[in-house]
Amino acid sequence: MQEFETVIGLEVHVELLTRTKLFCGCSTAFGAAPNTQVCPVCLGLPGGMLPLLNKTAAEYTIKAALALNCTVTPNLTFDRKNYFYADLPKGFQISQFFYPMGTNGYLEIHHNGESKKIGIRQLHLEEDTGKLSHFGDIISSPYSRVDFNRAGVPLMEIVSEPDIRSAEEARLYLQKLRTILCYLGISDCKMEEGSMRCDANISLRPVGSSELGKKTELKNMNSFRSVFRGIEYEVERQRTILLSGDSIIPETRHWDEAKGITRAMRSKFVSADYRCFPDPNIPPFPVDTKWVESIQASIPELPDAKYYRFIEEYGLPPYDAEVLTGTKELADFYEEVLTCYREPKTVSNWIMSELMGHLNAAGIGITEAKIKAKDLGKLLQLVGKGEISGKMAKSVFEEMFATGEDPELIIKKQGLAQISDEDTLDGIINTVLAANPQSVQDYHSGKKKALGFLVGQIMKETKGQANPQLVNKMLEEKLKSS
Amino acid sequence: MHLFTLTAVEAAQALQRREISSVQLVRDIYDRIDNVEPQVRGFISLLSREEALAAAENVDRMLKQGVSLSPLAGIPMALKDNICTNGIPTTCASLILKGYRPPYDAHVTTALREAGAILIGKSNMDEFAMGSSTENSAYHLTCNPWDLQRVPGGSSGGSAALVAAGEVFFALGSDTGGSIRQPASFCGVVGLKPTYGLVSRYGLIAFASSLDQIGPLTRDVQDCAYVLEIIAGHDPRDSTSVSREKERYTAYLGKEIKGQRVALPVECFGEGLEKEIKELVMGALAKCTEVGVSVYEASAPSTAYALPAYYLVAPAEASSNLARYDGIQYGLSIRSGSNLLDLYYATRSKGFGAEVKRRIMLGTYALSSGYYDAYYLKALKMRTLIRQEFESIFKDHDFIVTPTSPTVAFKIGEQKDDPLTMYLNDIYTITANLCGFPAISIPCGFVEGMPVGLQVIGRPFDEGRMLQFCYVLESLLGLKGRLAEMKLKEE
Numbered sequence: 001m002q003e004f005e006t007v008i009g010l011e012v013h014v015e016l017l018t019r020t021k022l023f024c025g026c027s028t029a030f031g032a033a034p035n036t037q038v039c040p041v042c043l044g045l046p047g048g049m050l051p052l053l054n055k056t057a058a059e060y061t062i063k064a065a066l067a068l069n070c071t072v073t074p075n076l077t078f079d080r081k082n083y084f085y086a087d088l089p090k091g092f093q094i095s096q097f098f099y100p101m102g103t104n105g106y107l108e109i110h111h112n113g114e115s116k117k118i119g120i121r122q123l124h125l126e127e128d129t130g131k132l133s134h135f136g137d138i139i140s141s142p143y144s145r146v147d148f149n150r151a152g153v154p155l156m157e158i159v160s161e162p163d164i165r166s167a168e169e170a171r172l173y174l175q176k177l178r179t180i181l182c183y184l185g186i187s188d189c190k191m192e193e194g195s196m197r198c199d200a201n202i203s204l205r206p207v208g209s210s211e212l213g214k215k216t217e218l219k220n221m222n223s224f225r226s227v228f229r230g231i232e233y234e235v236e237r238q239r240t241i242l243l244s245g246d247s248i249i250p251e252t253r254h255w256d257e258a259k260g261i262t263r264a265m266r267s268k269f270v271s272a273d274y275r276c277f278p279d280p281n282i283p284p285f286p287v288d289t290k291w292v293e294s295i296q297a298s299i300p301e302l303p304d305a306k307y308y309r310f311i312e313e314y315g316l317p318p319y320d321a322e323v324l325t326g327t328k329e330l331a332d333f334y335e336e337v338l339t340c341y342r343e344p345k346t347v348s349n350w351i352m353s354e355l356m357g358h359l360n361a362a363g364i365g366i367t368e369a370k371i372k373a374k375d376l377g378k379l380l381q382l383v384g385k386g387e388i389s390g391k392m393a394k395s396v397f398e399e400m401f402a403t404g405e406d407p408e409l410i411i412k413k414q415g416l417a418q419i420s421d422e423d424t425l426d427g428i429i430n431t432v433l434a435a436n437p438q439s440v441q442d443y444h445s446g447k448k449k450a451l452g453f454l455v456g457q458i459m460k461e462t463k464g465q466a467n468p469q470l471v472n473k474m475l476e477e478k479l480k481s482s
Numbered sequence: 483m484h485l486f487t488l489t490a491v492e493a494a495q496a497l498q499r500r501e502i503s504s505v506q507l508v509r510d511i512y513d514r515i516d517n518v519e520p521q522v523r524g525f526i527s528l529l530s531r532e533e534a535l536a537a538a539e540n541v542d543r544m545l546k547q548g549v550s551l552s553p554l555a556g557i558p559m560a561l562k563d564n565i566c567t568n569g570i571p572t573t574c575a576s577l578i579l580k581g582y583r584p585p586y587d588a589h590v591t592t593a594l595r596e597a598g599a600i601l602i603g604k605s606n607m608d609e610f611a612m613g614s615s616t617e618n619s620a621y622h623l624t625c626n627p628w629d630l631q632r633v634p635g636g637s638s639g640g641s642a643a644l645v646a647a648g649e650v651f652f653a654l655g656s657d658t659g660g661s662i663r664q665p666a667s668f669c670g671v672v673g674l675k676p677t678y679g680l681v682s683r684y685g686l687i688a689f690a691s692s693l694d695q696i697g698p699l700t701r702d703v704q705d706c707a708y709v710l711e712i713i714a715g716h717d718p719r720d721s722t723s724v725s726r727e728k729e730r731y732t733a734y735l736g737k738e739i740k741g742q743r744v745a746l747p748v749e750c751f752g753e754g755l756e757k758e759i760k761e762l763v764m765g766a767l768a769k770c771t772e773v774g775v776s777v778y779e780a781s782a783p784s785t786a787y788a789l790p791a792y793y794l795v796a797p798a799e800a801s802s803n804l805a806r807y808d809g810i811q812y813g814l815s816i817r818s819g820s821n822l823l824d825l826y827y828a829t830r831s832k833g834f835g836a837e838v839k840r841r842i843m844l845g846t847y848a849l850s851s852g853y854y855d856a857y858y859l860k861a862l863k864m865r866t867l868i869r870q871e872f873e874s875i876f877k878d879h880d881f882i883v884t885p886t887s888p889t890v891a892f893k894i895g896e897q898k899d900d901p902l903t904m905y906l907n908d909i910y911t912i913t914a915n916l917c918g919f920p921a922i923s924i925p926c927g928f929v930e931g932m933p934v935g936l937q938v939i940g941r942p943f944d945e946g947r948m949l950q951f952c953y954v955l956e957s958l959l960g961l962k963g964r965l966a967e968m969k970l971k972e973e
Contacts, residue, residue: 040586044806046579046687047566047588052721082802082849086822091805146810275849277858280692280799282721 004204004242006235007212008164009121012177014156014187015128015195016060021152022127023051023094028154030193034147042152044090051078051094051282057154058101060186061125062287062295064156065102067180067302068120072292073099076285078125081274086144087130089151095126097276107180108304109172113318118173119161128153156187162201162212167231171224174198179303183328191223198227203248204238214248218262220255230255234262306331314344323352329366333373340377341384350380354394358401370404371397379407386467388418420467425458425474428466432457433478443479451475485510489963490557490651490705497556500545504538504556507651508600511558515602515649518968524624524634524644526563527571528603534558537600544598553708555598560644560653563604564611565696566685567591570601574687575619576609578807578814578833588685589720590654590696590713597712602650605640609835610804611661611689613637614907617898618837625894626668627966628932632891635665635907641699642669646966652700652709656686658693659792660886660911663923666699667886667935670925670964672706672952673699675911677942678918679724682717688803690796691722693915701963703924703953707731710945726943734950740774742951743879747782750884750910762927762934763885769958775951778879782871785913787864789905792912794848794861800838801845807833840901869917876941881951884910886923886935910937920945924952925961 021028024041040048058076065072079097105120130151134141158177164170178189178196189196203215218234221227233255238248253262301309303325310321310331325331330351337347355376359369379400383393388411399410419425432454433440442450451472458471485493485507496502512531519525541556561567564574566584568591573579587595594601608618616624616639624639626632627647634643638655642665645653655662657675666673674697681696688694698709711732716725744767751760767777809815809829816828834842848857875882887907897904914921919939926936936955940948956962 040584043811045584045586045812046572046574046582046806047564047584047683047685048586052719080802082805084805084808084826086808086810089806089811091808092802273851275802275846275851275854277798277802277849277854280690 002243003207004239005207005209006165007162007203007205007215008166008170008231009162009201010160010164010170010173011199011201012158012160012174013197014158014181014189016057016154016156017185017187018054018056018060018154020054022054022057022125022154023152026152030195032149034145034149037149038151042089043148051279053078053282053285054154057125058285059295060154060184061101061123061156062292063184063186063299064158064181065105065123066292066296067184067299068102068105068107068123068158070102070105070120070123072102072287074287075099076101076287078279078282079276080279081126081276083272083274085129086146087132087151089130089148093127093129094279094282095157095276096124097274098278100124107173107176109169109176110307110318110322111169111172116169118163118169121159121161123156123158126155126157127151128155162203167228167235170200170231171228174224174227176303179326183300183302194222200227200231200234202231202234202238204235204242214250216248216250216262217252218255219252219265220257222257226255226257229257229260230262233260237262300328303328314338314348316344316348320345320348320352323356324348327366333366336373337377337380340374341380343380343384346380347377350376350397354397355401358398362401369401371400372404375400375405375407382407382411386418386420386469389464389468392418392464415465418467419462419465420470422470422474425466425471428458428461429471429475429478432461440479451479484514484648486514486648486651487965488651489701490554490559491708493651494553494555494557494708497545498553504541504545504600505535507556508534508538508558508602511602511650514647518627518647519649521630521968522625522627522643522647522649523622524605524640524647524649525560525603526573526575526606526619526621526640529570529601534600534602541598541600552597552712554594554712556600557598557651558600558602559594560603560605560641560650561591561594561601562607562638562641562653562655564607564656564687564689565591565604565654566687567601567604570604572604572687573621574610575607575621576807576833576835576838577620578829579687579812580620580814582813584685586685589682589717591685593713593715594654599712605638605644605653605655607640607655608637608661609838610687610800611637611656611658611694612800612837612841614660614664614904615892615894615897616640616643616665617894618835620835623894626891626932627968628670629891631893632932633668633894635668635887635891637661637665638673638699639665639668642666642671642673645669645671645699645701647968648965652698652705654696654709654713655699656689656694656696657911657915658689658695658796659915660908662697662699663911663921663935663937664887664907666923667925667937668891668933670928670933670935670961670966671699671701672703672922672924672956673697673935674706674710674922674945675914675920676710676714676945677724677920678915679722680714680920680943680945682715682720682723684717684719684723688799690799691803692799693792693796695915701965703949703956703962704732704735706922707735707949707953710949714945724943729946731946731949734946735953737950738773739770739951739954742775742881742947744770744775744777745780745875745879745882746777747780747785747875747882747884749782749785754906754909755885755888756890756929758929759885759888759890759934762929763883763936766926766936766955766959767883770955773954773958777883780875780879780882782868782875782913784864784868784871788868788913788916789909791861791864791868792908792916793844793905794857795865795916797841797845798848798858798861799845801842801849804834804838804842809833837901865916868913872913872917872919872939880940880944881948882939884937884939886910886937890929890932890934914939918942920948922948922952924956925964926955926959927961
């Protein structure tokens, strides 16, 4: 049977976290009553269309371009993309067609310990459209409503090269992109809320071929999971068609999450002509090197740099490094714990199993957790010093996670502290030895098992709080000398 | 004496001296309107006498209280119907905006309101400012007050006719390819297109954004300087508005013009120009030489391509600017069809007139994929070339002088069905728009009883010296502030 290679390129739109819209002072806050965050500019009222660039949006886009290793344009220019639709108040969208903000970049994904660069063809700034709502299905809806609150919200589009080879790589690319943009603090990248949207261009070609096959464009994937599922489905659909000897119809297809299938939306035989031309109302805005340098300086350590540093500096396995650098907050938490307790792998284990387990169970992120990094460090210190056992530490952790309390306080409150005081232990050991002469005798006659029994008795006496190492040591000394 | 015969500045001075009141001015203007407007029809919408009087009373009260007001406080005026006025219909003379009331004021509307000028009404125009005769208004014709059988020019024909007929003291127009200067020339008034970026376009309904500019139409040069002083200046709401210190244009008036150098581009005095018009312009320049101005021949060969370049750039931008009239949010909306596309077709087919449709199609074609480089991009390059030629003339000349229009006002209906001939009306004016340079038209005489305009083009932001030059020229010619001689039934 013929083998095919999957070729995927992603077009990702993210809304930028600016307070105001791209070309006017209207608020970008989500969830306001329809058509309340509008003005003559973003409504495209006659005479009202004289856009004024939001410099923060430009700065955010330059930041993203730099973080994604792009070449930044020396002149910020905007063009008009002309088309008619009811959610487009001016009859054109202001975008960057001729000179995108960034070109020729890449990002790195890590999969099974291997790294791969995915090219970024371009990254540009544009304005969002309004939002239509229909009654039931778009076709049968008797009329539609339009909300222009979203019209003019700054939107960044990131177009990848067709370097992605599987649904899994697509998911990893998207996740990495989100991680980077979140590190930069320029978007919240919530796919479910629509602040991050992804379209996928998918085609197959015979293995070894360098030509691109006929592609379909897949839309309406509203979560990372649906991006994965949608692409998997579409790849299989295309493979079946190709294997049967038919050819792929280039078209836009809609992912149906409920049915788990893709459906044809509109044919792309005639490509739309957007009649792009430079927007005569927006003079070119110079992007001088000083500005770019100051933006570059404001970029925090990015996930890849952190990933490699964690491996090198802390000797972590790649998997641990990948998980811990997943969000900036988690990585910061990890490093803060390390400042109190410098055992990188132990700390990593605790975070990856205990902390993340609890976070997932509670359905919250690290920033919402009550437990403080310093306190986790303190807890691990106590374990390290042998003041509490690992088992106890887990129950203390549970309490810390629930209440955010200091571990020493919890230990004191619950009376959980390990008994490491030799005088106290000496008395208890003497009592146990006196009560179990048979075992002492067994020990001396070579039955080493008796030692375990005696330790067990001591632990029972102290409700498990005796320091087991110390108990072992003292008990053996005592038996030998008796 | 009728007050309407005064210039705006004369009326304003009488007001400041409290010899007359703003209420009297408004009354006199409305009487004049009652008399001549049925023949001229320069207004698309007229405010009620009561509304205007209320505004006038307010100004009178402040003057009485000794409040210091702008020089044009209390003076009745009109705005072209493509300039937004809060709550007052602004239609661009198009059916697609019939009854549309903007929820905000244009920058110039606010500036004039704050200066205390009294808005009387909105003036007729070619639909969306596309035309040179005001015959493309979807509502009605406007007649030239000098000869009612003739057009007032366009697209600011209503503004020019109202000023010439004494129905307002001044008006604002907009100029994309000569739309202030050509009607000013046809109606014997002064019309200035300022440097691109000097007057904010905020609230001006766009035709071609890189060419549009708002400017005054006035009875004389002095009025022009006063109005410009009020409307010029930086406005952060317009990215193309230039940030520079406010100038006192009136301070230039009365200074002598000895030693100034004028260039006459040979291309603007050749074929197609009526002989009598050429003689009037040359005669005017001869008078200038008597006061020490030197006149030189010059050449700007690329101006031969100005008209084609203009008719690619302007329609291309218009095709995009007019896309918003889709029947969704405001204006005409024909919803009898079954889907969105039906709504677009029905609304835009009914809402736009023939000339607007023609330009939307021209522009859509010029921007289409595969044609962009050959048409739009080439036109932009031609624009740069023309600008460079003009800049090189300006290196050793102060002004460029041309006729404003190759003919005097033509008969109504004469060119209506001949768009290419109609487009030639703009041949001397469009270069200033393509370059962004300031240009003014002032009356320089009459041919067969019809006014003729002379155009002065200046360096960017050199309006002050242009007004200084024109002020002297105007007094040399003795044509200051002439109103059209209208035959009135009652007089």
